[in-house]
Amino acid sequence: MKPQEPDNLDELIADCADIPPVLTERKPVLPAPRPATRWVVDDAAVAQVAGIDEFV
Template sequence: MQTTEPDSIAELIADCAQIPRSVRESPNTPPIQRHAAVWEVTDSCRAQVADLDEYV
């Protein structure tokens, strides 16, 4: 199977119409949101930059 770039917007639309509906449609429900883990500065983190005059 050889894939080529479309030469016109009509060709692009025709190509996209061939994509199965199951791939084009999003699920009915959004994904469940997860909370990020709490981040804390530990003593080992501080020790990594302790001798630096400027930490960027």
């Protein structure tokens, strides 16, 4: 059964009053994400891919 749409503003307000509070409460604002840490490539990482061009 499809819910009936409100016909006027009073019905719309009454329908909105039936919305559970858990759906209308304001949620806390999340903090902004931290900036990403800059990548650092050391000699060990470079050694792991040394010669990869031969395999590709």
